[in-house]
Amino acid sequence: MSEPMTAQELAQKAFDPEWFRLLPAEAIRHKYFTDQPEYAATWDLYVTREGRIFFPLCAELYYPMMTRLYEYLPEEDRFRLHFRLEDVTIQQERAIRASKIHTSITEINDGRLIMTTHTTARSPEHPDWMPFAYYGHPWEGYQGSHILIYDYRAGKVEDRGIPVPFESIYGAKYDASHNCLYFTGYLRGHLYRYDLDDNRVTDYGKITEFGSFRIAEGPDGNFYSSSRSGDFFRINLKTQQIESLGIELPDNNGIHSRYHRIISYSACARGKLYLQPTFSTGLWEYDPAANTLRQVGDFRPKIGSYLPREGLDSYSQWVFGMAMDDEECLWYGYSLGGLHLVRWDFLHGGEPENMGLIGSPGRGITIAPELLYRDGKLYVGDTNHLLDGPGAAVIDLERLKAARAAGRQGAICADALLYKEIAQSVDREDFAFRPAPGFTPAPMASFYPGGGLERDIQRCLDQEKSVEQYSVLPVGNRFDFQAKQLDGILLWRELSTELSQVRRLRWQDDRTLIAQTGPEPGEMGPDAGRELVLTDGVITSCRPISAYDAEAPLPEFLRGLDYPAYPGRQYKAVPTAWAPWNGGRFLVGTRDGMLAVVTPEGSGGASVFSLGTAAPNGPIHSITVSPDGTRAYGVAGDRLDLGSIFYYDDRAGLRWKGMVYRSEEEKGMTLAGNELCCAALSPDGTRLAIGTRDRMGCIFLYTL
Numbered sequence: 001m002s003e004p005m006t007a008q009e010l011a012q013k014a015f016d017p018e019w020f021r022l023l024p025a026e027a028i029r030h031k032y033f034t035d036q037p038e039y040a041a042t043w044d045l046y047v048t049r050e051g052r053i054f055f056p057l058c059a060e061l062y063y064p065m066m067t068r069l070y071e072y073l074p075e076e077d078r079f080r081l082h083f084r085l086e087d088v089t090i091q092q093e094r095a096i097r098a099s100k101i102h103t104s105i106t107e108i109n110d111g112r113l114i115m116t117t118h119t120t121a122r123s124p125e126h127p128d129w130m131p132f133a134y135y136g137h138p139w140e141g142y143q144g145s146h147i148l149i150y151d152y153r154a155g156k157v158e159d160r161g162i163p164v165p166f167e168s169i170y171g172a173k174y175d176a177s178h179n180c181l182y183f184t185g186y187l188r189g190h191l192y193r194y195d196l197d198d199n200r201v202t203d204y205g206k207i208t209e210f211g212s213f214r215i216a217e218g219p220d221g222n223f224y225s226s227s228r229s230g231d232f233f234r235i236n237l238k239t240q241q242i243e244s245l246g247i248e249l250p251d252n253n254g255i256h257s258r259y260h261r262i263i264s265y266s267a268c269a270r271g272k273l274y275l276q277p278t279f280s281t282g283l284w285e286y287d288p289a290a291n292t293l294r295q296v297g298d299f300r301p302k303i304g305s306y307l308p309r310e311g312l313d314s315y316s317q318w319v320f321g322m323a324m325d326d327e328e329c330l331w332y333g334y335s336l337g338g339l340h341l342v343r344w345d346f347l348h349g350g351e352p353e354n355m356g357l358i359g360s361p362g363r364g365i366t367i368a369p370e371l372l373y374r375d376g377k378l379y380v381g382d383t384n385h386l387l388d389g390p391g392a393a394v395i396d397l398e399r400l401k402a403a404r405a406a407g408r409q410g411a412i413c414a415d416a417l418l419y420k421e422i423a424q425s426v427d428r429e430d431f432a433f434r435p436a437p438g439f440t441p442a443p444m445a446s447f448y449p450g451g452g453l454e455r456d457i458q459r460c461l462d463q464e465k466s467v468e469q470y471s472v473l474p475v476g477n478r479f480d481f482q483a484k485q486l487d488g489i490l491l492w493r494e495l496s497t498e499l500s501q502v503r504r505l506r507w508q509d510d511r512t513l514i515a516q517t518g519p520e521p522g523e524m525g526p527d528a529g530r531e532l533v534l535t536d537g538v539i540t541s542c543r544p545i546s547a548y549d550a551e552a553p554l555p556e557f558l559r560g561l562d563y564p565a566y567p568g569r570q571y572k573a574v575p576t577a578w579a580p581w582n583g584g585r586f587l588v589g590t591r592d593g594m595l596a597v598v599t600p601e602g603s604g605g606a607s608v609f610s611l612g613t614a615a616p617n618g619p620i621h622s623i624t625v626s627p628d629g630t631r632a633y634g635v636a637g638d639r640l641d642l643g644s645i646f647y648y649d650d651r652a653g654l655r656w657k658g659m660v661y662r663s664e665e666e667k668g669m670t671l672a673g674n675e676l677c678c679a680a681l682s683p684d685g686t687r688l689a690i691g692t693r694d695r696m697g698c699i700f701l702y703t704l
Contacts, residue, residue, distance in 0.1 A: 171215055507680055527546055584600060
């Protein structure tokens with residue numbers, strides 16, 4: 001790996017000055033915080049019907065801070081604080097912080113604002129943000145997200161409470177026709193509905209591996225969303241049910257878009273939904289009437305004297321925000337070393353047109369949580385500019401049009417962070433742009449306003465280095481089960497979500513796995529389930545079944561024993577999983593997650609040796625033992641937990657191994673499962689199969 005470039009080397013990179021030209025000053029108002037260094041982000045922005053602009057102040061990772069709600073008053077060039085979260089909700093002092101209001105602010109039928117909280121900030125007790133590691137911890141975990149309703153005219157907040165304990169709400173959308181809120185969970189990947197009239201919460205089950213946040217409103221009035229791996233689905237507001245559309249969002253930008261294909265932003269026009277999946281270079285059109293998805297084109301504009309390169313896997317380019325104006329012209333922010341405003345009149349045959357960099361002379365916006373259109377103006381959030389404070393901007397499109405018609409341009413931006421980011425990108429093979437033929441770039445230091453680019457870049461580098469002190473976790477501090485290799489068989493894609501829940505697993509030989517899937521055993525009917533044969537992890541056959549394999553009965557000598565229990569919960573000290581162990585013994589797991597070794601003794605008796613709890617909560621569902629009877633794996637957990645794997649042998653003892661989770665950018669892979677229900681070791685003891693009964697049922701194959 002080459003050494004990082006120095007500030008001097010970065011400053012001398014050659015590029016086009018026009019890349020850094022701002023929108024005309026007369027067309028934009030831009031303000032950002034300079035006095036609250038603990039807050040580096042904002043991840044929502046909403047403009048009311050009367051034009052008032054609300055956004056949250058958010059903490060990210062490093063600081064254990066609670067979120068705040070602010071209003072931006074552009075005519076007065078100031079921000080107004082409306083409330084601090086700790087003043088309107090009860091928060092535990094040691095808990096992981098509710099540091100954000102995230103992708104959820106909107107008006108409800110009575111004109112008040114509804115919003116939900118989210119976490120990306122650590123507990124004061126922790127070295128880093130650790131929501132998975134502390135899931136369910138009563139004092140230091142995340143308590144769960146709140147639903148807040150705010151009457152901004154009266155200044156009154158109504159706390160509707162925590163609809164799902166320990167879960168963090170990642171995105172939400174209000175259904176005015178039923179006065180309810182649909183929202184997604186970051187940690188477990190479920191979809192929920194909250195009914196404002198009766199406080200009822202409905203859990204629809206898993207709709208993504210974890211952490212999909214955008215819920216888009218379609219032109220048909222229904223809602224749409226997607227999983228991380230690109231499954232596109234509809235939330236039918238009339239039936240209030242999820243409908244699988246049989247469409248996979250495209251992977252058109254290499255490895256990054258394979259593992260992270262959730263909908264980023266969307267807009268509607270002419271009965272179509274236009275959307276952009278994260279990391280995709282394309283704008284896509286969904287037709288609800290025909291249930292078809294097609295690519296409209298490449299959203300990358302020409303910027304200055306640089307042209308887009310084709311067919312490259314580029315991580316560094318993003319779309320932030322997307323809105324149609326009154327003339328059905330699309331506006332969005334294109335981020336590549338600064339956020340450029342792009343106008344794309346594709347419905348009338350136009351091409352993406354760069355209008356200029358969004359920001360002000362000393363600060364270019366790099367990331368925007370939202371870009372919204374209302375009454376001739378664009379409203380833009382400003383977030384995650386190193387550890388600097390966030391902000392907001394308002395762009396007047398009529399003034400922008402007039403300035404461009406008169407030939408008036410904006411200034412060259414003097415934001416060293418933008419120059420540094422571009423300089424670090426231009427030598428990469430996957431850089432998204434190339435210079436036009438015959439164009440000779442100039443050194444950045446030569447056109448940087450006021451000079452001193454090397455000095456200012458060094459300040460950025462120093463600030464980036466200062467962040468390292470906030471991430472002090474050792475490499476081995478993992479919350480997910482680590483093995484030589486993990487592969488996932490996504491049964492919900494192969495069979496449908498209704499048939500994908502795994503009920504039984506067994507190995508036929510070292511290469512062949514038999515899986516039985518379908519409804520709960522008590523709900524089985526003729527041909528209601530499926531039996532799959534998987535060879536080397538690939539489904540090679542599938543047949544209907546009317547019943548699952550019968551589970552072996554509990555051996556008589558294991559009945560009625562004194563199994564370990566939590567005091568006062570002895571009624572749960574009953575076996576739920578068991579397996580033969582070496583020396584004629586048995587491993588037995590209980591309904592309350594306790595594990596024990598049972599040794600038969602003379603005259604039909606037996607001794608019970610407690611190994612303690614094998615999971616944070618819930619029953620032990622399955623135990624599988626190596627052929628020589630010396631190693632055991634099992635799965636456990638309440639249905640509302642994250643699910644966990646445990647391991648036991650007579651030398652190492654009982655070890656918790658963590659959850660099923662893998663999100664690897666370099667491999668283009670996103671895998672996660674919560675309701676782990678069965679486990680099976682291959683005859684040679686080298687592969688561990690784990691089945692889930694999530695709505696998105698999967699089989700996970702670990703190479704040990």
